Amino acid sequence: HVVRKFLGLISSHNIPVYLIDPLILGLVDKDIAQIRSTPDGPSPHCKYFCVPRDFTTFALLDKTWKHEVGLFRTAEKMGFQWLKILNKDPRLDGMDDLSGMEIPLHYIFKLASHAIHLVVFYERSGNYLWHGPLRLKQHMDRKFVPFRKLHFGRYPGAYEKPELLHVSIDDLKVQIPKNPSSFLEEMSHSRFLECRYREARAFFQLYPDDASLDAVEFRKKAKSLLHLAALTLNNLGVKFWLSSGTCLGWYRQCSVIPHSKDVDLGIFIRDYKAEIIPAFQKAGLPLKHKFGKVEDSLELSFQGEDDVKLDIFFFYEEDDHIWNGGTQAKSGKKFKYLFPKFTLCWTEFVELKVHVPCETLQYVEANYGPDWKVPVKRWDWKSSPSNVQDNGVWPVDEWDDVIQIY
């Protein structure tokens, strides 16, 4: 009933919202074929919206509307109480000293015992949608609704731009994501981490950025290599994250470290696909070397434009830690790099939506030790990392297989 009123309100103001309520989308998903086939069909009884719950969640694309004052006045006339949660615009966060107006991140419209949670999505560089965290300011009514039960807002989130579908559910016309199940799957790992812009600025105060032409050129190449790698792996459906130096660059300075000379990615070995190598070759990145094998210490390296290389490390999960391997070509020596367990979060890096370990600090500290904040130009991958362990030597008869150099 409240939903009906709300939809009346927003349609009277021409605001294109879409349903993202996980509970309802879950129910809808079960009958999706039928709902799709009869977009205007009447339904006998209230099957979806009448399920008992405290909230119904909708999404709104920021760029599709602007005039909110009128909306609130009408909402009040209809008996709604409303709450608006503003915060600073993350799209300006990375910029030195810009201060824009605060932007609305969430709206809550309450009528009797039911509330509508309207999440505002913003487009960001990297062709994705972002929603903000829900944080109450000092003066706000903490009991307006049971905030903890909201499905969105505990963390910021990143999503692909959804394809939408007009449907009729319980005689209500709404828009829903075309594929509710994949939306729900996306929602379960949508957590987004903002780059630490303030810390990055402090870092550059301490260690001024390298503005040489070489640095500019390297960054440009690294960026385009990363874009190409992301495109290739995303097309294969292989999940990857920023690792090693690239991850450190993101975490410490929100940019590519100019003296790092390569781009590093991590992939869980369970996500390994044989098509990875041919796909990169097709994208114009020839295989430079392949160390290890799928069962142990796999590591791929592709040759990018002028000397910039792309290293892909495969990570192996154990009960209490995660590790990846390293191989010294001339001696066949094996190394093992240990990390505490981590999950993956989204972030934005060089205009790309990419994964990083959510527990980034632990990850970076494991790899670079407690002094990771201090730039080091001389780096030896066999001895410098603080998480490196000797891991024996490859048997000589396997060398042809586990040490391939092109």
Added chain:
Amino acid sequence: MDEWKPNPAVKPHKKRSWYLAWKYKLMNQRALRKLCQTGAVLFLLVTVIVNIKLILDTRRAAYEEEEESAQDYDDEMLNVEVPRHPVNNKKVLDVEVYSSRSKVYVAVDGTTVLEDEAREQGRGIHVIVLNQATGHVMAKRVFDTYSPHEDEAMVLFLNMVARGRILIFTIKDEGSFHLKDTAKNVLKSLGSQVAPFLSWRDMWTFVGKKGGEVYGEKHAKSPALSTWGDPVLLKTEVHLTSVEDAECHWPDTELNRRRKRFCSKVEGYGSVCSCKDPTPIEFNPDPIKDNKVFDVPVAVIAGNRPNYLYRMLRSLLSAQGVNPQMITVFIDGYYEEPMDVVELFGLSGIQHTPISIKNARVSQHYKASLTATFNLFPDAKFAVVLEEDLDISIDFFSFLSQSIHLLEEDESLYCISAWNDQGYEHTAEDPSLLYRVETMPGLGWVLRKSLYKDELEPKWPTPEKLWDWDMWMRMPEQRKGRECIIPDISRSYHFGIVGLNMNGYFHEAYFKKHKFNTVPNVQLKNVESLRKDAYETEIHRLLGEAEVLDHSKNPCEDSFVPDTEGKVYVMFIRMEQEADFTTWTQLAKCLHIWDLDVRGNHKGLWRLFRKKNHFLVVGVPASPYSFKKPSSVTPIYMEPPAKEEGAAAVPAVAAAEQT
């Protein structure tokens, strides 16, 4: 000169209100009432007498007022002592105004609202406008009335201030040299008695209400041409009115709320704050058909010139096909008033903490603004870049909508600009004509995102390099031989006369006579011929058609070009190599077009109009079009005048300003 106090006509009004206030208060206090009964009767008696006397006074004062102008204002000192009792329901502001050769200040209730003792600046008449209900500063201006035309600007400003506002004037250094009678009369009509007689290096302060009472005026005459009048300090009090009285009663709409917020804070915007007939703040210009730039973000780069910004945004929001949601105003610094203007129009604004100084500061502001624009509109392939001192042509977006696909498809293009450096009233003719030029004019232009992100942003000059962003963008390392598309008749007009490297003289010489398109929906001609190769074909066609002018005549003379219309003429000038602009510069100078650096050229060819004929200038032998020169024609050579001392420094600075 001593204290000079208000007009005698004011006196009775004040006394009466003082009395009424007390009466009101006493009547509301029961305990006091009985005690004071006797006193009150006595008091009443006294006031009756006082009132009768005051009525007489008023009549006399009114009578005197007619003769006042003839009197020497010194006489008024007799009326100085008006006792000032605290008035209960009306707040009183203490106002202090100081005028001297090297320093001015204004303090309101002990708070300094103006202080200027900087050397070599702030000369002229400083004007402050206070809200008559709150006492807040609504506007602060300085008019350098030592220089020409500044008095006109002051009159314009004073006329825009709403009735009832409190005006404070003070002179720093010199404010009379170009203060003409019109301006003096306006000051007189505000109640100043000194203004009509203000002369060379006099010191002067004045406080009055627009259309109402005078709160004080002080003046010190300069004894001799070589010296200044003694500093004067005026101390006076101003009575505040109720907030109700200071506001207009517009219908309660969303737009009017914005208007009200704006008008209660700032002054000097004229009819936008008119109670009776406010000018609209929403324009709803016609959309344009198949608008290719509807989703292109527009970045307005602003500093602290809110009146300019106001004028600029009005013209921008009135341009057909504008999409206000795509506009962001970037303000260089934490200035409130520009932000107020942005909010008045319901646009979004971003403030930028200034880094670095002068040109480098502008340059850093540009970078931050461009980066932020592409962050805020990640889907955008282009951004329109505007500045706060531009008028925008009604067909600005239509012009871009018709040409933007070229920027997308033709890699040899650097930008599309709305400004033709050489498009003056007497040299531009055809609103449907476009050119390709090797220089980047700026002043309203379109930037390709890929150019910015891949090339410019990563190596943008850092703050310690004190570079102009536009000079930097014009350098061959950045431009890489690419060209810009410009219209023959500009789609922007540069009206700013106050700015970094900018002054009235410079503006008059180089910008005032610039042609600006006012025709809506101009259909551009032959847009496809602007592509790299097609343009060469087009030029060859033009040159083939062109009639060679008589090279024995003086090209500066009007008679150089026959009295025809619609023909194409060509002339050849000497240009030894690609960078030899000696003759061109002299020609530009005598044609009264941009001559401070080389603009508007395409492979040693310039295109403009003279007497409504298309006029082509080819530099021989550097230009590839030199082969069109008949062998009988000797290219014209014009010698630069002998260099004057220090002359070289002027163009360098001036050229920097053009964008």
